Amino acid sequence: MATSGTTSFDLSIEEIIQEAYERCGLTSQSGYDLKTARRSLNLLFSEWGNRGIHLWKVKLKEQLLVAGTETYSTPSDCADVLEAYVSTGTGTGTDVTDVSLTKIDRSAYAALPNKGSQGQPSQYFVRRLTNPTVTLYQAPDATTYTYLKYYYVGKIEDAGAYTNTSDVVYRFFPCMCSGLAYFLSMKKVPSLTQQLKLIYEDDIFRAVNEDGQRTSSYIAPQTYFGDGV
Known part of the structure; x- marks a missing residue:
C-alpha cells in the first residue's frame, strides 16, 4: 500500500481551537468562543516559557560592539540569553576568533569594583526585563574584539489570526491541543479539568523530554593530594 510521502501536517489556529473544544465535549458556537480560546492559547504559550528551553526557539544574535559601551539591548522576542562570546568578526571562518564569556548573576556583577573599565570582555550579566539586556565586563575597547555573539531563547509568537499556523514544532502539537x-x-x-490536566501534563512531559540535544556527558572525579600527614 502507498503512503502519502509527505510530512507537512500542520494545524491552523482555528483547527487547534476546534480540537480543544471537542476534547471538552463542546463546539464553538460564537465569535466570543473563538476569542476566549485564542486568549487561552496565548496564555498557554506564556506558560511554556516556564517549562524550560525550547530548542526550536534558540537563535544566534550578532551585535556590533561600541568602544566603552558595556550594556546592549536584546531583540524584542528575547526571553533569556543562554551563552555568549566575543569575536574578531562576523560569521565563521579561519580569520574569525571567538572567546567565550562567563555568565554571572546580579550579585557577582554588583561586586565588580570598576564596571566602566575597558578591555577584553570576559563576563556578562543578563538583566531579565521585559526586553532583557546584556552587560559586559569589561566594557569592550573595540580594538580587537568587535562583535558580541550570543544564543538566546525567543518567545513563542502570538496566535494572531485564526487562519495562521502556530509557532510550534510538530512534536508539541499534542500538548498544545x-x-x-x-x-x-x-x-x-470544570468537571473535566482534573482529567484534562493529567493528559496535558503527560503530553508536555514527553515533549519537553524529547526536545533536547543528544550529546554525551562526561564526569571526571576531582583529585586531591594530601599534605602527607
Missing part, C-alpha cells in the same frame, strides 16, 4: 483543552475546561466544563 491538550493544554488548550485543559485551559478551556476551567472556564467551560
Whole structure:
C-alpha cells in the first residue's frame, strides 16, 4: 500500500481551537468562543516559557560592539540569553576568533569594583526585563574584539489570526491541543479539568523530554593530594 510521502501536517489556529473544544465535549458556537480560546492559547504559550528551553526557539544574535559601551539591548522576542562570546568578526571562518564569556548573576556583577573599565570582555550579566539586556565586563575597547555573539531563547509568537499556523514544532502539537483543552475546561466544563490536566501534563512531559540535544556527558572525579600527614 502507498503512503502519502509527505510530512507537512500542520494545524491552523482555528483547527487547534476546534480540537480543544471537542476534547471538552463542546463546539464553538460564537465569535466570543473563538476569542476566549485564542486568549487561552496565548496564555498557554506564556506558560511554556516556564517549562524550560525550547530548542526550536534558540537563535544566534550578532551585535556590533561600541568602544566603552558595556550594556546592549536584546531583540524584542528575547526571553533569556543562554551563552555568549566575543569575536574578531562576523560569521565563521579561519580569520574569525571567538572567546567565550562567563555568565554571572546580579550579585557577582554588583561586586565588580570598576564596571566602566575597558578591555577584553570576559563576563556578562543578563538583566531579565521585559526586553532583557546584556552587560559586559569589561566594557569592550573595540580594538580587537568587535562583535558580541550570543544564543538566546525567543518567545513563542502570538496566535494572531485564526487562519495562521502556530509557532510550534510538530512534536508539541499534542500538548498544545491538550493544554488548550485543559485551559478551556476551567472556564467551560470544570468537571473535566482534573482529567484534562493529567493528559496535558503527560503530553508536555514527553515533549519537553524529547526536545533536547543528544550529546554525551562526561564526569571526571576531582583529585586531591594530601599534605602527607
